[in-house]
Amino acid sequence: MTVVPPTDPAAFEFFNEIGIIDQLAGTIFERAMPQGLTRAQFTVLNHFVRLGHKERSPAQLASAFQVTRPTMTSTLARMARDGLVVIRDDPADGRAKLVSITDKGRAAREAAIAAMAPLAPMLDAVIDPDELAAMLPVLRRVRIALDTARD
Template identity: 60%
Template sequence: MSNKGPPVFQLFTEIAIINQLAQAGFASVLPKGMTIAQFTVLNHFVRLGHDQQSPAQLASAFQITRPTVTSTLARMEKAGLVAIRPDPEDGRAKLVSVTAAGVKMRELCLQRLAGPLADADAVLSRETLAQLLPLLQDVRAKLDRLRD
């Protein structure tokens, strides 16, 4: 073992660094007031086609605490990006859905992200992407199964 740690640790270190670089690039172009966390919620709903989810389901999906997701959702509701209503089956629970304004904001964010994505695309060959994407999807799927 080198001083860099075991290979699996090195893998996660590289992924973490890539994530930091991507988030910094993305955050710099998002519309004023929009955070990565808020964009992630909007993207989750639209990408997966969810009509509604509870804050607990969202917290589980993002691997964050309920208070963290609740705080993010409250800011998004105030901005009109999501609607939060009582769950008709459980009066104590809430259901969250993305609004038309939220879908529109996601599209605006995607337009703004075109620059950083184009920059990354310019330095990553099609062959590299074709090799990495299935491998990373496999790693994600396997790690996702570990949390069940």
């Protein structure tokens, strides 16, 4: 007997595929990352570089990553201990902190990206470079829409 999968709405299938890809790619990425750098730490470093290295408060970072403040504070404390970020008092609010990426943090991000280079042939085998270039603007629009909707 042939099992016919249910016909789910296209939007569900879209997000389901992204979720599965995220899980699979995340595992591959974690295995390829330089020793001592976690996926959570990489995403914080990448956030700083992607947004132009601007200082952020731990609360802003927790909101951006949709994690609790204690979770972000713990991640940032380990990153500061390892010299990847600097945490300083906010001069405008003595109770608040500001976080910025360091040169060592930028170098760790670049090393993580370089560690992913051997995985490029796997992607090249299933997606033509022109298809990939065409997909990126669509994915960015979806990310921007989802980011806007959560605020």
